[in-house]
Amino acid sequence: MATTNDLKNGMVLKLENQLWQVVEFQHVKPGKGPAFVRTKLKHVESGKNVDKTFNAGTKVETATVDRRTMQYLYNDGTSYVFMDTGTYDQIEVDPDIVGGAKNFLLENMEAIVATNEGRVLFIELPASVELTITYTEPGVVGDSATGRTKPATLETGAEIQVPLFIEQGEKIKVDTRDGGSYLSRVKS
Numbered sequence: 001m002a003t004t005n006d007l008k009n010g011m012v013l014k015l016e017n018q019l020w021q022v023v024e025f026q027h028v029k030p031g032k033g034p035a036f037v038r039t040k041l042k043h044v045e046s047g048k049n050v051d052k053t054f055n056a057g058t059k060v061e062t063a064t065v066d067r068r069t070m071q072y073l074y075n076d077g078t079s080y081v082f083m084d085t086g087t088y089d090q091i092e093v094d095p096d097i098v099g100g101a102k103n104f105l106l107e108n109m110e111a112i113v114a115t116n117e118g119r120v121l122f123i124e125l126p127a128s129v130e131l132t133i134t135y136t137e138p139g140v141v142g143d144s145a146t147g148r149t150k151p152a153t154l155e156t157g158a159e160i161q162v163p164l165f166i167e168q169g170e171k172i173k174v175d176t177r178d179g180g181s182y183l184s185r186v187k188s
Contacts (some may be wrong), residue, residue, distance in 0.1 A: 002062050003056040004037040012044065012063040012116070015052075019044040019063050019116065027056065044121045049101070063116050067124070070113045072105050082106070082113055092118050101156035104129045104176050125176040130186050131155055132171050135160065149182075 002011075011022045020041040035056035042049050054060065070082040070091075079092035081101070093113070095102065101111070101123045103124040112124040137153035149161040160180040166172065171186040 001059050004056060004058045004060060007037065007039065007060075008141075012065045012114075012121070013041070014061040014063045017042075019121065020050075021122075023049065028130075065121065066114070066115045067112050069110050072107060072111055074107055074110050075102075082111070085110075091120065093123065097121070098123050100179060101125050101176070103156055103180055104131065104174060106131070106156060127177055128173050128175050128183055130171055130173055133162070133166060133168055136166060136168050138167070154180075 005027070007022055009022055009024060012107045013020050013022065021044055021099075023040040023042050025037055025039040026037065027037055034143045037054045037056055039052050039054065040049060041052055068084060071085050073081045073083050073090070075081070076092075077087050079094055080098050081090055081092055083090045091113070096121050098105070099122075104125055105111070106129075109129070111123075111126075114121045114124065133152045137150055148164055150164055150166075151159050151161040152166060153159050154174070158180060159183060160174060162172065162182045166182075166185070173183040173186055175181045175183050
């Protein structure tokens with residue numbers, strides 16, 4: 001058990017027998033009346049976001065979440081297989097749980113696998129990953145001066161928007177937190 005004063009981003013709460021991850025929170029002390037905590041919660045299984053307000057100091061039940069760094073091995077067509085690098089135990093993760101992370105997963109990449117009571121809850125990727133562009137339209141001289149973008153296909157099969165000066169075969173850094181925005185070129 002914890003109180004709403006102990007909330008942190010990423011913490012998983014058990015509310016009404018369902019697991020909710022704290023996306024963001026804000027302690028509010030109005031001029032009149034008692035203090036309260038405004039939160040944005042994400043349902044762990046469905047991904048649905050809700051806003052919930054708690055009175056300050058209210059007790060909330062926290063879920064025990066085991067976060068382990070695991071290595072992504074392969075996709076066998078029905079599930080994604082991860083291996084614990086310490087024990088060499090392998091687990092299969094349903095594609096629904098992997099979600100959008102599949103767009104940035106490469107074999108042998110490390111990711112954090114969060115479990116609760118032996119059940120996989122979600123996959124956390126590093127904030128950014130380095131991927132190679134497998135296809136994009138050729139750039140034109142002078143394109144670096146504009147802020148326009150073009151579609152590019154990554155080695156994982158995902159398609160993102162990149163600046164016009166990026167060429168096919170280049171390695172780029174991609175932000176995984178917002179669904180895959182271009183960050184920079186990778187210097188070789």
